Amino acid sequence: MGIRERLGGSRDPRYLFFGGKGGVGKTTCAAATAVWLAEQEGKEVLVVSTDPAHSLSDSFDQDIGSEPTPIEGVEGLKAIEIDPEKAAEEYVETMRRVYEMTDDESLKEMFGGEDMLKEQEELLKSSPGIDEAAAFQKFMELMRDDSYDAIVFDTAPTGHTLRFLSIPDTLERQVKTMIKVRKTLRQVSRMLKSIIPFAGGEDESEEDEILDNLERMKEEIEEVREILSDASQTAFRLVVTPEEMAIYEARRALRTLNHYEIPVDMIIVNKVMPKRAEECEFCRTRREMEEKRLKLVEKYFGDKDIVQIPLFAKEVRGLERIREVAEVLYGE
Ligand SMILES: Nc1ncnc2c1ncn2[C@@H]1O[C@H](COP(=O)(O)OP(=O)(O)OP(=O)(O)O)[C@@H](O)[C@H]1O
Ligand SMILES: [Mg+2]
Ligand SMILES: [Zn+2]
Structure with a gap:
């Protein structure tokens, strides 16, 4: 049975995410999926590592840069490893542009002014969520890039991945607040103008441009959320090993994914002891333990x-x- 049939025929998601506990085989499964889609389905595929500890280059045994790098020997497959430091810098740069776009003193105050911004930039660069925020930005960028039929994300171990998923919510809240402030400011400025006809203030059209930008940003975030929660476009695949810790972590991940309404279509149990006719004592014991863990996987993820x-x-x-x-x- 091929993947299409296995996943119910019509499903053909463009965005594929692989998550799970450290070391279970996320990178391996992401690489394998990317190779399969390129070779067996003739797709243009990009495989992206958003894990600060890069391993796509180890997996493919070739150098992979921060720009799409063709994978030798696989037509139609490219890979990128996002350098978290570089991406964080780009992200901070975007934040600065948003700040500078806001040529309104009261709104600048909201960012805490120039000094605060510098301080925030430093903090931001070293904050724990920055890799995910940067990865998220990359994701938004790739979403608009139509040169690929499929984009496979090799994610960082579970905790990081899940933080990544909460970014649209956080961003949306921030942008909504900014829009509200902006609208209020506009009303105040209009009021002032009607009371004091010669009162200064910005040109209305300029003001609208800022509001437009914010609205566009909000729409983009909403679009990402829609894509991420649409099973015809996105699939999240959880990788586990037949071990309790990995299974429990995947279960927690599944709850969070459900919370964000991100469709999970597959559970991959990796590194399962092969059945052999004549097993040694060690392998037999190991295999028995794994049988129990496989039952646990059935119990928790039976519908996948x-x-x-x-x-x-x-x-x-x-x-x-x-x-x-x-x-x-x-x-x-
Ligand atoms: N089925 C398997 N049999 C043997 N070795 C495997 C198997 N799957 C993966 N490995 C090996 O296990 C190691 C970890 O795999 P991989 O890098 O894919 O995991 P990961 O979940 O991406 O890890 P990390 O959380 O560190 O990113 C690698 O050395 C890989 O070659
Ligand atoms: Mg990995
Ligand atoms: Zn053995």
């Missing part, structure tokens, strides 16, 4: 598509091995 990947003797590195994983995941 559950796929197993065996534990290979060697780590999954290089195209050949990635293809093997892809075949297990999506092959006949």
